[in-house]
Amino acid sequence: MNGTPPLAWDEGLECWVVADPRLARQVLNHPGFTSGTFERSFQLYMTETAREEYHELTAFLRLWFVQADAPEHTALRRPVQRMMSASYVRSLAPRVEEFTDECLDALAATAPYDIVPAVADGISGKVMAHVVGVAEPPEVLHRWARTLSLFIGAMYRRDYAEQAHRTMVEMTEALSRATAPKAFPQETPEDRARTTATWAMNLFGGLETTSSLLASTVLEALGEPPVWDAVRGRQPGAAEEFVEKVLQRRPPLRHLGRVVAHDQELAGERMGQGDLVLVSLTGETLLADATAPAAACPVTGAAGDDGASEQHLVFGFGPHYCVGAPLARLEAAVLLRRFAARFPDARLAPEAAVWGPNLSYVGLDHLYVDLGV
Numbered sequence: 001m002n003g004t005p006p007l008a009w010d011e012g013l014e015c016w017v018v019a020d021p022r023l024a025r026q027v028l029n030h031p032g033f034t035s036g037t038f039e040r041s042f043q044l045y046m047t048e049t050a051r052e053e054y055h056e057l058t059a060f061l062r063l064w065f066v067q068a069d070a071p072e073h074t075a076l077r078r079p080v081q082r083m084m085s086a087s088y089v090r091s092l093a094p095r096v097e098e099f100t101d102e103c104l105d106a107l108a109a110t111a112p113y114d115i116v117p118a119v120a121d122g123i124s125g126k127v128m129a130h131v132v133g134v135a136e137p138p139e140v141l142h143r144w145a146r147t148l149s150l151f152i153g154a155m156y157r158r159d160y161a162e163q164a165h166r167t168m169v170e171m172t173e174a175l176s177r178a179t180a181p182k183a184f185p186q187e188t189p190e191d192r193a194r195t196t197a198t199w200a201m202n203l204f205g206g207l208e209t210t211s212s213l214l215a216s217t218v219l220e221a222l223g224e225p226p227v228w229d230a231v232r233g234r235q236p237g238a239a240e241e242f243v244e245k246v247l248q249r250r251p252p253l254r255h256l257g258r259v260v261a262h263d264q265e266l267a268g269e270r271m272g273q274g275d276l277v278l279v280s281l282t283g284e285t286l287l288a289d290a291t292a293p294a295a296a297c298p299v300t301g302a303a304g305d306d307g308a309s310e311q312h313l314v315f316g317f318g319p320h321y322c323v324g325a326p327l328a329r330l331e332a333a334v335l336l337r338r339f340a341a342r343f344p345d346a347r348l349a350p351e352a353a354v355w356g357p358n359l360s361y362v363g364l365d366h367l368y369v370d371l372g373v
């Protein structure tokens with residue numbers, strides 16, 4: 001483990017850091033660790049005045065089911081998971097191809113050729129707008145996602161809270177007209193608030209993460225001539241196989257948060273109720289744990305839906321395993337194939353990659369390419 005302890009208290013971050021694949025799975029799949037990190041962070045990082053001033057924002061985020069635990073979480077997740085089924089994602093493939101081609105047209109029409117806004121944000125934004133049924137263009141959806149992620153990452157910042165509040169108002173307005181939420185409970189004000197929060201969360205979940213994967217896929221593929229040749233040569237499965245490598249080389253999320261539910265001992269350390277825990281998703285923590293039990297999905301009963309059959313933690317593990325993983329994989333594989341077919345002589349431009357400063361995401365701000373046309 002390169003001398004990194006599996007579990008350690010980080011004085012700077014004031015939280016526990018899990019840096020071990022077995023322990024990571026244990027924490028992500030154990031009732032002794034709850035998902036309510038937003039609630040804990042509101043208490044720890046926002047002043048009482050800010051909490052009062054932004055109570056609508058905190059109430060909205062508290063309703064995201066990624067913040068809930070069983071049995072509430074299981075019930076709220078079920079209809080979303082059903083909607084995002086493998087057959088639904090497969091049925092989206094022709095639309096994803098259309099969106100990808102539109103974004104490649106947009107890329108070719110702008111100079112310098114920057115993959116991030118035109119292609120990575122473009123495709124992920126168009127796909128999520130289609131899935132949720134909102135009319136807003138990718139740049140608006142990504143502005144919302146960035147604003148919310150800034151606040152989630154630094155709740156003590158009043159300016160971030162202000163912007164996140166405005167985003168919540170805009171999102172709520174857009175989601176009141178959206179198609180997907182119409183099939184979810186709408187009877188009471190509580191139902192409507194929950195449905196809006198669920199779809200805001202889904203929308204958010206599919207934007208920054210997927211954009212990061214799409215840009216990294218282009219970066220890595222153009223940097224690896226044998227892969228580029230295989231994809232250009234339409235070798236079956238080459239794109240899908242490469243996307244798996246990219247996910248592990250450049251996991252879009254750096255860590256997942258949990259809260260210690262009650263005082264307990266883990267890996268020889270005493271953890272106190274309410275302590276924050278960061279499960280690292282980078283380095284060796286990401287890797288396979290050969291001793292992991294092949295648990296069935298608590299929701300569908302199917303093996304693999306909870307990530308138990310995955311070799312890595314990029315999409316999480318256990319009950320909160322990402323509902324959008326098949327969609328993100330589809331978008332990345334389609335992009336790779338269409339990009340190679342359209343611009344077979346594309347190359348990375350000098351100083352191609354400009355990395356963003358975000359601490360939670362591994363994200364490119366820009367990726368400049370030469371289209372070779």
Ligand code: HEM
Nearest residue numbers: 065066205206209210213252314315316320322323324328
């Ligand atoms: C490469 C792209 C993506 C990555 C790396 C990613 C990563 C993750 C991870 C690690 C989790 C687990 C969170 C936790 O345990 O606290 C998660 C959950 C989630 N993701 Fe994704 N995600 C991606 C794409 C998507 C897409 C496209 C969607 C939307 C369709 C989506 C929607 C969600 C939702 C709704 C959850 C919450 C699941 C739950 O709490 O039960 N994600 N994602």
